[in-house]
Amino acid sequence: MDKSATVLTHHALKGGEWLIKESDSAETFIPEQFNEEQKMVMDMCHQFMETEIIPNHAKIEKDPLYNLTLLAKAGEQGLLGVSVPAIYGGLEKDFVTGSIVMEGLGRGYSFSVSYLAHTGIGTMPILYFGTEAQRLKYIPKLATGEWIGAYGLTEPGSGSDALGAKTTAILSDDGKHYILNGQKCWISNGGFANVYTVFAKVDGDKFTAFIVERGFEGFTQGTEEQKMGIKGSSTVQLYFQDCKVPVENVLGEIGRGHIIAFNILNIGRYKLCAATVGASKSVVELSLQYAMNREQFKQPISNFGAIKHKLAEMAIRTWVGESATYRVGSMISERDIELLQSGEPFNTAFLGAAEEYAIECAMLKVFGSELLDYCVDEGVQIHGGNGFSDEYEISKAYRDSRVNRIYEGTNEINRLLTVDMMLKRAMKGKLDLMGPAMAVSKELMSIPTLEENDAPFAKERKYISNFKKAILMVAGAAVQKLMMNLDKEQEVLMNIADMCINTFMAESALLRVLKLTELYGANAVLVQKDMMNTYLYDAADSINKAGKDALNAFADGDELRMMQIGLRRFTKTEPFNTKASRRRIADRMIEEGCYCF
Numbered sequence: 001m002d003k004s005a006t007v008l009t010h011h012a013l014k015g016g017e018w019l020i021k022e023s024d025s026a027e028t029f030i031p032e033q034f035n036e037e038q039k040m041v042m043d044m045c046h047q048f049m050e051t052e053i054i055p056n057h058a059k060i061e062k063d064p065l066y067n068l069t070l071l072a073k074a075g076e077q078g079l080l081g082v083s084v085p086a087i088y089g090g091l092e093k094d095f096v097t098g099s100i101v102m103e104g105l106g107r108g109y110s111f112s113v114s115y116l117a118h119t120g121i122g123t124m125p126i127l128y129f130g131t132e133a134q135r136l137k138y139i140p141k142l143a144t145g146e147w148i149g150a151y152g153l154t155e156p157g158s159g160s161d162a163l164g165a166k167t168t169a170i171l172s173d174d175g176k177h178y179i180l181n182g183q184k185c186w187i188s189n190g191g192f193a194n195v196y197t198v199f200a201k202v203d204g205d206k207f208t209a210f211i212v213e214r215g216f217e218g219f220t221q222g223t224e225e226q227k228m229g230i231k232g233s234s235t236v237q238l239y240f241q242d243c244k245v246p247v248e249n250v251l252g253e254i255g256r257g258h259i260i261a262f263n264i265l266n267i268g269r270y271k272l273c274a275a276t277v278g279a280s281k282s283v284v285e286l287s288l289q290y291a292m293n294r295e296q297f298k299q300p301i302s303n304f305g306a307i308k309h310k311l312a313e314m315a316i317r318t319w320v321g322e323s324a325t326y327r328v329g330s331m332i333s334e335r336d337i338e339l340l341q342s343g344e345p346f347n348t349a350f351l352g353a354a355e356e357y358a359i360e361c362a363m364l365k366v367f368g369s370e371l372l373d374y375c376v377d378e379g380v381q382i383h384g385g386n387g388f389s390d391e392y393e394i395s396k397a398y399r400d401s402r403v404n405r406i407y408e409g410t411n412e413i414n415r416l417l418t419v420d421m422m423l424k425r426a427m428k429g430k431l432d433l434m435g436p437a438m439a440v441s442k443e444l445m446s447i448p449t450l451e452e453n454d455a456p457f458a459k460e461r462k463y464i465s466n467f468k469k470a471i472l473m474v475a476g477a478a479v480q481k482l483m484m485n486l487d488k489e490q491e492v493l494m495n496i497a498d499m500c501i502n503t504f505m506a507e508s509a510l511l512r513v514l515k516l517t518e519l520y521g522a523n524a525v526l527v528q529k530d531m532m533n534t535y536l537y538d539a540a541d542s543i544n545k546a547g548k549d550a551l552n553a554f555a556d557g558d559e560l561r562m563m564q565i566g567l568r569r570f571t572k573t574e575p576f577n578t579k580a581s582r583r584r585i586a587d588r589m590i591e592e593g594c595y596c597f
Helices: 036-062 066-076 095-104 110-119 124-129 132-144 257-293 305-341 346-356 358-388 393-405 411-427 434-444 458-488 490-520 522-554 557-570 578-592
Strands: 149-152 168-171 177-188 195-202 206-213 219-221 235-246
Touching: 036 066, 036 095, 036 110, 036 393, 066 110, 066 132, 095 257, 095 305, 110 149, 110 177, 110 257, 124 132, 124 195, 124 206, 124 257, 124 346, 149 177, 177 195, 177 206, 195 235, 195 257, 206 235, 206 257, 257 305, 257 346, 257 358, 257 393, 257 578, 305 346, 305 358, 305 490, 305 522, 305 578, 346 358, 358 393, 358 411, 358 490, 411 458, 411 490, 434 458, 434 557, 458 490, 458 522, 458 557, 490 522, 522 557, 522 578
Parallel strands: 149 195, 168 195
Antiparallel strands: 168 177, 177 235, 195 206, 219 235
16 A cells, blocks of 8 residues: 555644644544454454464463464564565555554564564664665565564663663774674563664764674574563573674664664554553453453352442543554654655655654553553452462463563653653744743633633533643743753653643543544443543543642742642542443443443
8 A cells, every 4th residue: 555645634733732732633533433454454463363372372471482483474464564665575554554453463462572572673673774775685574574573772781771782883804894792681582583683882982773683603692581471472682792793784874873773662662552452452351251250249240339440440541542542643644644745755754753753652652551550450350369370361461561661661761751852842943832831821820710612522622721731830830940950850750741641641532532423423422421531530630649749849839839729720620420430331341241442
């Protein structure tokens, strides 16, 4: 499919603009808009899960090499090259379709890790930063599964501080090779990959990427790591002792390796969220089926309010995460097409689109990983003692989920990045935060007015608008008060990030309900409205708490009192019966016997 042939009829908001502009539901993509081909792709992924992955969980857990067989089968079905251009052996599908595949294969535990590592960080650096010769040599093999890819960035002494890597690269006397010396750790697919993107410092300070093949002289690997979870994925250390890498295997430019590392992480973060949404749906269904079949006090435990609360909240967060995932996925896809139509090559067009929405990708990574952690934790609780037994799948889901909050940048790093990227774009004039922030300051000094508005979901729209004002007020005050020391106040930055994440997710849920209502009518989406309203109601309290914690950290006296009053005003909601709402959500799933949203 030629993506550039798609004609755009509108322009999505730029990255971060959701905070200062109202989003339009008509321009928001929702999962209910999947076309027939995309639905078929999702069905194919589910079938692959049911036939190839789920029956082989035990084999995968015992032997990470078994994933080689499964990746080869995925390659035969085109699942490894979904987003790869046809000229390199891929299917050349749009980014939303690629997201659907990642969601559909997200419930595969260790296999999902191997799949994500191969199609993401294992393939994308060469695809988007390689020369044409490098692409033609490696990508067709990676797209079919003939070769498997991996990525060597992390070192024992450098995790979040990726640029602190100690691995060195020195040009040989004959100028034909770079000689690598150093060590990499936590390398997914490392035990069986054929080609690796490895980062090292040329001349001691030029952070650079290299394409390293298995079998290169001086390149060896360690034994498989014994991990808490994802036991069926290959994770090893890599060792380079005078490893000879041909000069033509430099990836990108000397000293520009950070451009590769950070751009690839943007997409990895997004895809991780798509995968966790798929996994969360699976966990909801596991827990639902158990609750419907487990009897206590002569009735299924799904009859009990405490269990209904858990099932409903798991479904709400999953549905909200899905709403935000495809909202952002469509934004990236549209920006990609826009850049292609302007004449950009496929690689710079896609990288530009991903970089545009780097803020949103960071937020999604945090939300998605914490969504799945919440679901597996409540899933174990619903299973009770059986949830602690390896005989039940939920125990595997619990163990395997935990790593998601660590890789692709820890959630702490991604929270800090969310605010840092916002402020940097504002300083560069790419995002006008100053004007809206000053408007909010003036509003704080005025007397609130009651506005009558009978537009659909006017109350909920007002809530979202006020949440954004709360963010602008707190962030603006933090910048003014802390100035150059703001980057040292990580707790405050993470408070602001949490306000942003909650607001973006709540808005995504509202936009989805607005669009569903426009498409199918209000009566057809009553349960979805329950999910949106319940999340929005709880988000108000979370935003208020994060805002209070931030303000208390740097403000005092009359200034603090005034802003606390403003924060209460901006996070105020009308009473809402969340118990009844959650029961309606849980009852719908019990009636359908599955996650049905």
